[in-house]
Amino acid sequence: MKKLINAIDDVVKEQLEGMAAAHPELRINYDPKYVVRADAPVKGKVALVSGGGSGHEPMHGGFVGVGMLDGACPGEVFTSPTPDQMYECAKAVDGGAGVLFLVKNYTGDVLNFETATELAHGDGIQVQSILVDDDAAVKDSLYTAGRRGVGTTVLIEKIVGAAAEDGYNLQQCADLARKVNQYGRSFGMALTSCTVPAAGKPTFDLGDDEFEFGIGIHGEPGRERYKMKTADEITEMVALAIIDDGAYTRTVREWDNDKGEWFEKTLTDDPFQAGDEVIAFVNSMGGTPVSELYAVYRKLAQVCEAKGLKIVRNLVGPYITSLEMQGFSITLLKADDEILKYWDAPVKTPGLRWGA
Amino acid sequence: MAITKAEIVTWLEKITAVIQENKDYLTQLDSPIGDADHGINMSRGFTKVLEKLPSVADTDIGTILKTTGMTLMSSVGGASGPLYGTFFMRAGTAMAAKQELSGDDLYTLLQSGVDGVVQRGRPQLQDKTMYDALLPAVLALRAALDNGSSIHAAVETAVAAAAKGRDDTIPLQARKGRASYLGERSIGHQDPGATSSHLILQALLDSLENQG
Numbered sequence: 179m180k181k182l183i184n185a186i187d188d189v190v191k192e193q194l195e196g197m198a199a200a201h202p203e204l205r206i207n208y209d210p211k212y213v214v215r216a217d218a219p220v221k222g223k224v225a226l227v228s229g230g231g232s233g234h235e236p237m238h239g240g241f242v243g244v245g246m247l248d249g250a251c252p253g254e255v256f257t258s259p260t261p262d263q264m265y266e267c268a269k270a271v272d273g274g275a276g277v278l279f280l281v282k283n284y285t286g287d288v289l290n291f292e293t294a295t296e297l298a299h300g301d302g303i304q305v306q307s308i309l310v311d312d313d314a315a316v317k318d319s320l321y322t323a324g325r326r327g328v329g330t331t332v333l334i335e336k337i338v339g340a341a342a343e344d345g346y347n348l349q350q351c352a353d354l355a356r357k358v359n360q361y362g363r364s365f366g367m368a369l370t371s372c373t374v375p376a377a378g379k380p381t382f383d384l385g386d387d388e389f390e391f392g393i394g395i396h397g398e399p400g401r402e403r404y405k406m407k408t409a410d411e412i413t414e415m416v417a418l419a420i421i422d423d424g425a426y427t428r429t430v431r432e433w434d435n436d437k438g439e440w441f442e443k444t445l446t447d448d449p450f451q452a453g454d455e456v457i458a459f460v461n462s463m464g465g466t467p468v469s470e471l472y473a474v475y476r477k478l479a480q481v482c483e484a485k486g487l488k489i490v491r492n493l494v495g496p497y498i499t500s501l502e503m504q505g506f507s508i509t510l511l512k513a514d515d516e517i518l519k520y521w522d523a524p525v526k527t528p529g530l531r532w533g534a
Numbered sequence: 535m536a537i538t539k540a541e542i543v544t545w546l547e548k549i550t551a552v553i554q555e556n557k558d559y560l561t562q563l564d565s566p567i568g569d570a571d572h573g574i575n576m577s578r579g580f581t582k583v584l585e586k587l588p589s590v591a592d593t594d595i596g597t598i599l600k601t602t603g604m605t606l607m608s609s610v611g612g613a614s615g616p617l618y619g620t621f622f623m624r625a626g627t628a629m630a631a632k633q634e635l636s637g638d639d640l641y642t643l644l645q646s647g648v649d650g651v652v653q654r655g656r657p658q659l660q661d662k663t664m665y666d667a668l669l670p671a672v673l674a675l676r677a678a679l680d681n682g683s684s685i686h687a688a689v690e691t692a693v694a695a696a697a698k699g700r701d702d703t704i705p706l707q708a709r710k711g712r713a714s715y716l717g718e719r720s721i722g723h724q725d726p727g728a729t730s731s732h733l734i735l736q737a738l739l740d741s742l743e744n745q746g
Contacts, residue, residue: 322714
């Protein structure tokens with residue numbers, strides 16, 4: 179393993195210290211670990227909090243700022259943060275209008291955020307928790323933990339962050355987050371594995387002439403393995419896996435603030451249809467250069483056109499990564515007026531910045 | 535002979551030691567079907583428990599177990615953190631103020647812990663999780679106690695049931711957690727959570743050496 183590391187146990191802490199030094203507009207707490215806007219809590223505004231394992235930078239800490247997240251809780255590399263982090267972070271950002279947890283659907287993240295939701299509720303904080311589960315590589319929800327939360331997470335944080343800034347209340351923010359999640363689908367692939375510092379060796383073996391199709395963002399193996407193909411062929415496979423994906427139904431849990439208990443909700447996402455306007459997001463897994471992302475975007479634009487999807491906005495770059503893994507993911511998000519309005523609104527964070 | 539508070543403290547110390555010994559093994563099991571961090575996370579959590587133990591060793595068994603649960607909850611992360619955290623917190627709540635435990639108490643301790651795991655993670659048998667080792671162990675303990683076994687013999691039976699449950703996860707296709715995404719590729723691998731659950735129960739047995 180060759181990495182820019184001082185001591186393996188200090189990786190997350192030193193990364194946070196570096197962020198603090200580079201970004202005085204953020205305030206960083208070390209015990210427990212969380213990142214908040216320096217001006218938190220913003221009085222009367224719904225606060226957005228997300229979190230997850232480290233190793234996906236700039237997500238989530240890099241998306242803390244005006245027009246996006248109020249707080250982020252970094253776990254160890256690829257390991258969910260813990261309920262005490264989420265709870266303390268929620269207390270630090272709650273400006274009286276409530277806290278919305280945006281939770282990527284991984285068993286660890288879900289269990290820890292559910293515990294934190296109960297703790298925050300116990301403290302009298304209005305809280306809601308919305309699951310992000312957009313990974314079309316996972317086919318069914320019956321025999322798995324359901325679709326994972328991947329690329330759409332970035333878009334939800336941007337769009338709902340802008341809506342919260344515009345005065346949406348907690349329920350409206352939760353409804354918008356749920357809608358964006360249901361309108362978005364992602365799919366990822368990898369050319370190489372990645373190495374978790376504490377593990378010291380690559381998480382899986384992948385031959386020089388192979389790629390892994392349908393990966394998540396934690397170096398977990400994907401759905402299938404193929405012999406290497408051209409950029410156009412791979413992009414078409416990934417794009418079609420999203421565009422041709424059928425309806426997806428699963429049951430999620432949301433929090434009832436009045437009763438103080440979880441309730442279940444069954445949601446169905448409809449497939450894309452010719453004529454849909456979409457936001458197209460081509461993301462690097464960390465090791466793939468931007469030059470190759472544009473080769474992917476070039477083919478993606480052709481596939482979308484052939485399928486009758488109109489790309490109205492795009493985002494190209496490394497935003498939700500998997501350490502140094504080579505590979506990319508595509509996210510397509512069906513866009514309506516509400517989504518586009520808040521996509522275009524100003525954002526000012528270390529990782530995403532426009533109009534501000 | 536009742537289980538003493540000192541034996542419960544020894545149990546937690548022995549868990550820490552056995553997790554430390556098996557840190558690489560657990561991580562290795564987690565590599566093909568998970569994200570290669572189970573041993574690392576469990577080791578971090580129980581090392582913290584060991585640091586906290588002296589400050590609560592003089593209290594009562596409930597407090598010791600609850601402190602263990604809260605420490606795991608805030609230091610392990612992943613899915614194991616809230617699951618094992620809840621296990622020990624519920625076990626602690628059920629053992630509130632107790633200075634020693636009967637066989638029935640030990641059963642209640644473990645059953646309460648498992649109930650907590652069920653409430654948090656909603657597992658079913660054969661999902662290929664820690665529950666596949668924990669539930670058979672608790673049932674075996676109950677049956678052995680009902681048949682008049684000594685505490686030591688009953689725990690021995692429970693550990694054997696946990697080992698069998700652990701081994702029985704090998705041919706299963708995972709339906710929970712990250713391993714579930716592998717579909718059929720999860721078959722043939724032993725579940726790391728069931729493995730660590732067996733180690734925790736083995737440590738319990740090892741700490742009851744003086745029990746008849």
